[in-house]
């Protein structure tokens with residue numbers, strides 16, 4: 001069921017009219033549905049059924065503390081890619097024992113922080129990183145729990161910027177040399193091998209790449225077992241896609257079944273790291289129309305949100321559905337653009353969109369993942385507010401940034417007068 005629906009002609013998030021949220025929180029604002037987040041998470045849990053598993057929500061998709069707390073309450077673990085994300089998880093009350101730490105450039109301070117917190121596992125992305133983690137582990141008189149991130153060389157058939165499991169990608173260790181790195185890791189005193197990991201890309205809309213990847217991974221795990229290295233945790237990463245326009249990604253049931261079947265009777269805990277598929281369709285960006293302008297070629301609808309708030313259209317040419325807050329709006333073919341001084345600052349091009357006049361509200365859908373998380377201050381624009389809707393009520397879970405905060409931390413040297 002969608003938690004973004006028109007009721008009496010006005011767009012609601014759960015039971016709250018978006019117009020009321022825009023009034024109180026201002027625009028632009030991200031608005032998330034708690035029920036939608038919980039449902040998406042529950043889809044994974046029910047999909048895996050009796051199989052031992054752990055869903056580690058990928059924090060980079062949306063790291064708001066309230067979102068993290070909500071997922072922690074459901075029992076989720078977390079996939080982090082920096083000390084900053086680990087800090088967020090801990091601040092939100094997440095269980096460090098359910099945290100996996102991925103990313104190609106972990107620094108000693110981040111490794112130390114994660115070991116102190118007692119995380120579940122490091123997903124190690126290179127032989128050199130293995131040495132660094134081993135070194136920190138020995139310094140701290142402990143064994144850092146590790147998996148090596150295997151690059152299984154599977155084409156996820158998604159946008160090149162979010163394909164990560166190809167031979168040419170910076171991520172992971174090529175399958176053919178990973179075996180030897182495992183043998184070396186097994187001799188290191190600051191490490192304990194606990195898992196094997198891969199992540200092939202994001203916004204995958206077919207099962208085939210997952211089938212291929214999990215097949216390669218299970219065969220690899222068997223080979224390791226034959227050599228005396230027992231793996232307990234198999235982390236298959238994230239990447240399940242969502243519907244932005246007309247995509248038909250596999251359901252979590254299908255996805256879970258595909259992974260589970262490949263594991264067969266092996267005694268492995270399956271870890272997945274979904275980000276987008278948990279929060280993507282659980283959020284929208286509400287924005288106010290500022291101006292209409294046109295020339296004899298085109299119509300432009302200028303809104304108060306911009307590429308600094310939601311980068312996906314300009315970064316990936318991504319499609320986001322755009323709705324009017326008020327249902328009964330005629331449509332017009334126009335570009336929906338923001339105020340930033342870049343031609344790449346658009347949310348839609350040459351699209352039939354609701355002809356909302358200045359002062360009215362437009363709603364950019366499916367903006368819960370990689371939305372606020374990628375927001376910047378470009379053009380000295382303050383970051384938007386974030387709102388969490390829970391049934392009949394809503395909470396501003398992040399205040400709109402202020403102009404004062406925008407220049408916080410900057411100083412002018414005395415010599416400049």
Ligand SMILES: *Cc1c(COP(=O)(O)O)cnc(C)c1O
Nearest residue numbers: 058102202238239273274275276
């Ligand atoms: C980005 C990322 C994820 C999450 O991907 P989604 O497509 O949002 O599910 C999971 N694991 C790793 C290592 C990632 O880099």
